[in-house]
Amino acid sequence: MSIPVLAARDIHKSYGRGATRFDALKGVSVDIQQGESVAIVGKSGSGKSTLMHLLALLDNPTTGSVELSGRDASGLSGRVVNQTRNETFGFVFQQFFLTPNTSVLDNVTLPLQIAGIGGAERKRRGMAVLEQLDLADKARNKATDLSGGQKQRVVIARALVNNPSVIFADEPTGNLDSATGKVVEDILFSLQEEKGITLIIVTHDEDLAARCDRRVYIRDGLITDSLHAVPAATAATIATAQEVRA
């Protein structure tokens, strides 16, 4: 088995101390392989967002470690962590977090601007990714003037513009009606298939989770279940269940 692109090794995360201490994660281990799509499923307060933040190197675990391609992330300097988040990860949030009064193109190229890439190159790459998501004609529009589905596509374009190997999506369809939500899902999964991008989706939507290669159920800070989706070919041979226990 190859080295997982991201791995959690028995991570604990607690907030506060003494009587107000709250344990968000109580020993979670998970391996995520390159090109895989993983759904982290749980109710609000289950610790699923905390797990995503730790995997995305936005936060440090209280104990345990997060490994990035086999290397312990706690040993990395702040600059390398920032660079990794900028170049290796893409983020799609439930809320769009688009900068108002700024053009779609400028919003999409924000990660490139942060990386310090020059204006002409930024424009070229931004337009290429907008083309890919059928938003090229909206490049000059103000980001706030778009519909919900268009905004989420802009957000995906922004997550994609740096050619990341991992995309973190926190409730990517939570704010969308089911029809546009379906379109956004299709885009995300086609990216996984076509470009081999690893998808880590945090959701409480069972239908969305079911489309992922793997579902990790989390409850009260612990992984309660981990299910692998059965490839379509073998599904026929197992008549009773569509999933097998991991």
Add this chain to the structure above:
Amino acid sequence: MNAFDLIRSAVKNSLRSKTRTILTVLSIFIGAFTLTLTSGVGTGINQYIDTTVASIGADDVITVTKAAEDGTDGPVEYDPTAVAVDSPNSPPGAPGFSLIALTTDDLDSIGAIDGVLSVQPQLSVSPDYVQVADGTAYEANVGSFIPGMELDLAAGAEPDAASSDYEVAVPVSFVTPLGFTDDAAALGAMLTLAITDVTGTQSELRATIVGVSEEGLAGSTAFTANKVLTEALYDAQSGGLSESSKDSYAQAVVRFDPTGAEADLTTLKSDLSDLGYTGTTVEDQIGSFKAVIDGIVLVLNAFAVIALLAAGFGIVNTLLMSVQERTREIGLMKAMGLGGGKIFGLFSLEAVFIGLMGSALGVGVGMLAGMGANAVLADTLLADLPGLTLVAFDPAALATIILVVMGLAFLAGTIPALRAARQDPIESLRYE
């Protein structure tokens, strides 16, 4: 994020909330405007003093007198030698002002002091009248032109110290009374100076008018004669005096190297006082006057700085609001890998840009207002002080104002910028 993008983003962000930014810029504008005007007045008055000083005397000259021993408080003992008997150079009627006349021996010993380039007795001449052709005769004071001294000229040139012809500059107030239509008409005309010696014999000298001098603060209503003319007047005035009387002087003029260090001048002065002489430079005479002006300007500037401090709090407030509003954006940028240092830079640059706008506007409008005030005042309130530009601008001082305001804005911006830089991206991106 590279430096160019950082600046561009900061400028763009500061213009995002226009009303708020404009109000903050206005508060800085008021401070910078006031500071521009107060420092402009300081510069203007000091420039005026400088030109006036230059017309009083050269900057490489020490006036030397031989002061009576005055080591003790209380009444000064009578010193029979302290009165310059019948010397024409004694200060006019100065009872109780005991000044020992300088003799040729004194001049020699002063000349021997290290650092003294030359020593000349100051000749004091008082002509009876001045007159052009057969016009009206007027009483007048005549001063000697010391090389290095700069006259504030309305027309013509300064009397030539090296010339062997008699040359004189007339004060501008004498131009019309002497019968000339304007300043230029006076140039080249012959001026008659009449002087009487102790025996009562009046002699006349004729000098060419080479310049017309402005009346300065220090009342340059005197005619300015060149060296040969002064000496000729002195000779005419000293007719009938004994040699010793003629060769005793109230003051001598010592020239030194003005490019030397300040310490050289101090040494020179202490050498003079060791020998019992008192040396005073033009700087000494006018220095206290300038100190008063500087003090007043400093107080005025302090008021402007107080206004700027208030504006600084305005910047803090504006940027704190901006940080608050853009919490999500900051969180997103941090999640995408923008370091805290760059976030700090983004907000402090925004503060500096607001400071730049306010100060540039303040300085610009301040200059316009100053020039306007000059134009109005020159013909009304300050018409009696020709040559005074009340508000003058020194580019270095203006640049300093802009830089100081930008520095202040930067300092004010550090509080919100630090808050933004320390923001936790997870907290910032939390919803529900």
